[in-house]
Amino acid sequence: MGDVLAGFHAAWEFEADSVLIRYERGIRTPKLFHALGERRVPLAALAGVTLVPGRRGTVVLRAEPRPGADPLMDAADGQLKESCDPYRLVLPAERETLAEYYVEELRARITDTGPADRHLVAAPAAPLQFKAYDGKASFDGAAVRFRWSWTGASSAKWKAGDQYFPVAELGGVEWRSPELFEGHLRLLRREAAGPQKAAAQPPRPPQPDQDPAAVVFGLGYGPVHESLPFAAAVLAAVRAAGPAAPVPVPAPRRDPADIADRIRHLGELHQAGLVTDEEFSTKKAELLAEL
Secondary structure, eight states: OOOEEEOBSEEEEEOSSEEEEEEOOOTTSOHHHHHHOEEEEEGGGEEEEEEEEOSSSEEEEEEEEOTTSOHHHHHHTTOSOGGGOTTEEEEEGGGHHHHHHHHHHHHHHOOOOSOOSSOOSOOOOSOEEEEOSSEEEEEOSSEEEEEEOTTTOOHHHHHHOSEEEEGGGEEEEEEEOGGGSSOEEEEEEOOOOSHHHHHSOOOOOOOGGGOTTEEEOBTTBSOHHHHHHHHHHHHHHHHHHOOOOOOOOOOOOOOHHHHHHHHHHHHHHHHTTSSOHHHHHHHHHHHHHTO
């Protein structure tokens, strides 16, 4: 194809075997797009493409990545806001006919819609780093380092000391968006092989603020555009190092005093206007349900 379709915040260049997405760096462009810059998405990484009416005289072109094809979307795990979806292109309604043409062209070239056995979209390049609430995380492509902050880290993390995690020892990552009030990045260990290990009930992980393998986010700490590309880069390196299948486990019940402290903090954010009435009610109900 070789043509360019420009929309709001991004332009897609259609090539024979891929789509090159270039993100704008405007004031209103999501910061995640600024961080990504541009991404080449092989057509082999796509499961489908849609075109639907948008808001206020627009249409929305969206490509659907195959599960396992893009480390960024794997790490995000469905937590991205619609406006920050890197596979979504908003266009003026008058370009709908042109967009329909590209949709048909893409659909004709998509041959596999099942899960991918490897990452087909490149992850953000290391070195990467970001500042979390309780420490600083850095990744050089071979290992992750956590350096604790004296103002935010728990006593459990101070006792454990700064942490060093070679990629070869990791089995995956768990990213929880900082926009969900209690976000964190947790590194999942690669489990030892063997039938007895596989059959054993895995221990419940500690709360992120008590876990030396996790950093917690806060207001202004670990923003999406910094922590998500970081998580994606680590996940890509882990997957390239070899197969791993960490088992998700439910979070442990919290101490009632801890729940009360978090509700009190949430109330302070609500009074300061940083949390809406609906967000306050929803999160308070979630915290109470953990008792």
